[in-house]
Amino acid sequence: MPNQRKATLGGGxxxxxxxxxxxxxxxxxxxxxxxxxxxxxxxxxxVCNGTTGHAEVVQLTYDPSVIGYRDLLEIFFTIHNPTTKDREGADIGPQYRSIILYHDADQKQTAEALIDDLEAEGVFDDSIVTEVEPLDTFYRAEDKHQNYYERNSSLPYCQAVISPKVSKLREKHAERLQ
Structure with a gap:
């Protein structure tokens, strides 16, 4: 599709x-x-050893006529804690850091402006530590990591960690659901 764009985000x-x-x-x-x-x-x-410098990320393909980049980022900031360095819940290490890897200058500007807005509004008790960096190279994870929750939603980790994030999305961004 000609109007598709990409966004790359890491938040645990x-x-x-x-x-x-x-x-x-x-x-x-x-x-x-x-x-x-x-x-x-x-x-x-x-990557799990924490010595490669990589973060676990997702690369989204989206239609900007349906959802804007800022909207994607607002969801991102709702479903993870952007105030803890190299950590999301019990997942600890630089591979779990909060990071926005922008694809162009507009994405960089949008990310920085949203972070400034969230800080000015005092949305979080602590300062946002999300890194905003240019995307260099994206490496696809092994097949067993693709569609993980869909295939394993009954596992304890999925129930304890992932399901609450999905519930939070449904509660806070119902208008954005498919």
């Missing part, structure tokens, strides 16, 4: 972000992967 475990954005209208494809590091073609095990 990529399984969580993937599950949330699966329900968002205007998002046509979600790929879990790795970005923001220095090791070419990293494996999940390498």
């Amino acid at each position: 475990c990529f399984w969580c972000l993937e599950a949330v954005y699966e329900e968002v209208g205007g998002v046509s494809d979600i790929v879990s992967g790795y970005a923001g590091g220095h090791v070419p073609n990293p494996s999940y095990r390498q």
